[in-house]
Amino acid sequence: xxxxxxxxxxxxxxxxxxxxxxxxxxxxxxxxxxxxxxxxxxxxxxxxxxxxxxxxxxxxxxxxxxxxxxxxxxxxxxxxxxxxxxxxxxxxxxxxxxxxxxxxxxxxxxxxxxxxxxxxxxxxxxxxxxxxxxxxxxxxxxxxxxxxxxxxxxxxxxxxxxxxxxxxxxxxxxxxxxxxxxxxxxxxxxxxxxxxxxxxxxxxxxxxxxxxxxxxxxxxxxxxxxxxxxxxxxxxxxxxxxxxxxxxxxxxxxxxxxxxxxxxxxxxxxxxxxxxxxxxxxxxx
Amino acid sequence: xxxxxxxxxxxxxxxxxxxxxxxxxxxxxxxxxxxxxxxxxxxxxxxxxxxxxxxxxxxxxxxxxxxxxxxxxxxxxxxxxxxxxxxxxxxxxxxxxxxxxxxxxxxxxxxxxxxxxxxxxxxxxxxxxxxxxxxxxxxxxxxxxxxxxxxxxxxxxxxxxxxxxxxxxxxxxxxxxxxxxxxxxxxxxxxxxxxxxxxxxxxxxxxxxxxxxxxxxxxxxxxxxxxxxxxxxxxxxxxxxxxxxxxxxxxxxxxxxxxxxxxxxxxxxxxxxxxxxxxxxxxxxxxxxxxxxxxxxxxxxxxx
Numbered sequence: 001x002x003x004x005x006x007x008x009x010x011x012x013x014x015x016x017x018x019x020x021x022x023x024x025x026x027x028x029x030x031x032x033x034x035x036x037x038x039x040x041x042x043x044x045x046x047x048x049x050x051x052x053x054x055x056x057x058x059x060x061x062x063x064x065x066x067x068x069x070x071x072x073x074x075x076x077x078x079x080x081x082x083x084x085x086x087x088x089x090x091x092x093x094x095x096x097x098x099x100x101x102x103x104x105x106x107x108x109x110x111x112x113x114x115x116x117x118x119x120x121x122x123x124x125x126x127x128x129x130x131x132x133x134x135x136x137x138x139x140x141x142x143x144x145x146x147x148x149x150x151x152x153x154x155x156x157x158x159x160x161x162x163x164x165x166x167x168x169x170x171x172x173x174x175x176x177x178x179x180x181x182x183x184x185x186x187x188x189x190x191x192x193x194x195x196x197x198x199x200x201x202x203x204x205x206x207x208x209x210x211x212x213x214x215x216x217x218x219x220x221x222x223x224x225x226x227x228x229x230x231x232x233x234x235x236x237x238x239x240x241x242x243x244x245x246x247x248x249x250x251x252x253x254x255x256x257x258x259x260x261x262x263x264x265x266x267x268x269x270x271x272x273x274x275x276x277x278x279x280x281x282x283x284x285x
Numbered sequence: 286x287x288x289x290x291x292x293x294x295x296x297x298x299x300x301x302x303x304x305x306x307x308x309x310x311x312x313x314x315x316x317x318x319x320x321x322x323x324x325x326x327x328x329x330x331x332x333x334x335x336x337x338x339x340x341x342x343x344x345x346x347x348x349x350x351x352x353x354x355x356x357x358x359x360x361x362x363x364x365x366x367x368x369x370x371x372x373x374x375x376x377x378x379x380x381x382x383x384x385x386x387x388x389x390x391x392x393x394x395x396x397x398x399x400x401x402x403x404x405x406x407x408x409x410x411x412x413x414x415x416x417x418x419x420x421x422x423x424x425x426x427x428x429x430x431x432x433x434x435x436x437x438x439x440x441x442x443x444x445x446x447x448x449x450x451x452x453x454x455x456x457x458x459x460x461x462x463x464x465x466x467x468x469x470x471x472x473x474x475x476x477x478x479x480x481x482x483x484x485x486x487x488x489x490x491x492x493x494x495x496x497x498x499x500x501x502x503x504x505x506x507x508x509x510x511x512x513x514x515x516x517x518x519x520x521x522x523x524x525x526x527x528x529x530x531x532x533x534x535x536x537x538x539x540x541x542x543x544x545x546x547x548x549x550x551x552x553x554x555x556x557x558x559x560x561x562x563x564x565x566x567x568x569x570x571x572x573x574x575x576x577x578x579x580x581x582x583x584x585x586x587x588x589x
Contacts, residue, residue: 062438067339081457084461091442
């Protein structure tokens with residue numbers, strides 16, 4: 001009997017022990033589930049929040065950064081902030097907002113040097129190789145360059161002028177006789193520093209720095225650019241090139257600008273060379 | 286004997302106010318001094334220390350890194366650079382020597398919050414407390430460390446009130462006050478010594494870090510104990526006292542070897558009989574009564 005009661009007592013203790021362990025495990029598990037879901041939700045970075053130069057891809061950055069703020073302190077221009085609780089950014093991680101203060105692209109990259117982990121990758125030694133984001137001229141309707149005005153502020157302020165942003169001349173169709181100069185970003189050189197966005201003269205910047213994955217398209221892996229392939233191969237890869245022919249009515253050809261057909265042998269322009277003839281003709285053209 | 290709502294009263298009468306509060310004062314100077322050093326930069330532009338408790342740089346030469354955070358960072362698959370690793374090593378060596386949870390009682394800013402809650406609890410005799418095991422912190426520690434390992438994200442930093450408070454004071458608090466208030470009311474109304482004593486995985490980590498620490502509190506004059514219970518009333522981890530204070534007959538040494546003793550020294554302050562002192566863990570062998578000289582096994586069992 002004594003043995004039996006001892007076993008019984010022992011059994012109850014074991015049962016209680018197991019019960020306690022399971023209870024704790026369940027509670028901690030539920031808490032972990034909640035924390036995990038919250039962390040997952042809170043780990044997304046809004047598009048206007050830009051990481052300092054050299055930051056690892058966002059998902060790695062969230063694991064590597066220890067939230068010490070040394071990059072913030074060592075930024076000579078004080079553009080960096082740490083995410084606060086309740087902000088839509090992982091708490092304690094560094095960011096800047098280009099419109100408020102863009103990265104000045106220091107040559108010695110003090111923010112990276114200060115990072116005690118490799119969250120800001122110490123392999124980055126040339127600031128021109130940084131890819132914090134990519135500038136995109138998002139609004140063609142309000143950018144005054146598109147309106148035909150010569151603003152060019154983003155172009156002028158770009159630290160890699162003429163390479164990251166160039167001005168491309170186009171015909172101004174509205175006036176018919178002017179040129180417009182379109183600021184054009186080149187993703188192979190743009191560091192995403194945000195100087196262009198900061199400097200944009202509009203109320204709301206027409207040029208914005210966006211995360212690479214939002215700003216950049218991607219060709220299908222199998223896409224080949226025919227003209228590049230051709231140049232690399234020194235000739236057409238498929239069939240020999242055929243000389244292009246226009247199938248026009250006999251005796252007709254295109255004018256130089258593709259504006260219309262011109263009869264061969266006829267005069268190049270409907271206007272006689274002597275302007276008086278036109279005036280005397282009367283009845284308009 | 287019932288717990289005294291004003292523990293240390295007798296000590297004040299016997300030793301004077303200052304000597305009955307000297308370690309408490311030293312601790313507050315340490316806590317506020319560290320906060321002050323960090324605040325000098327952002328407030329006055331005097332940059333002695335940059336960063337925060339998670340990682341800092343003192344006078345541009347001394348890096349310090351929180352090994353708990355660095356471990357999580359490493360578990361997510363990232364290796365630190367030299368300054369980060371060196372900083373963590375210095376911190377590990379320091380707390381490994383002086384006691385891991387010295388961080389909790391001498392450095393951590395949340396201690397100011399939970400100490401206030403504990404004081405109010407004593408002052409207004411708030412006794413109700415939900416039951417939470419003191420080992421829960423190790424479960425949480427496991428959970429916190431498994432997050433970066435499994436998901437690659439330091440999930441604990443979304444919630445950690447310790448880094449949140451310390452960082453918030455210098456970099457902007459945001460809604461972080463809500464979490465600090467939650468810790469305060471949790472400790473005050475829900476669970477006695479709830480946060481630091483039962484839940485905080487950071488404390489659990491630092492406790493384990495200092496499991497071989499040299500600096501320990503010892504009940505050197507335990508034969509003088511008059512069972513006033515004042516030390517139990519003020520101790521943030523009262524379970525650590527009993528073996529050392531009352532274990533003479535079981536041949537347990539007088540040194541408090543429990544890793545959860547925070548070396549706050551409050552027991553030294555409040556004891557009118559001057560039972561406790563700071564000392565070394567090596568004192569344990571010498572401090573045993575005569576007949577126990579040979580049975581060091583008992584001591585080592587308790588230590589584990």
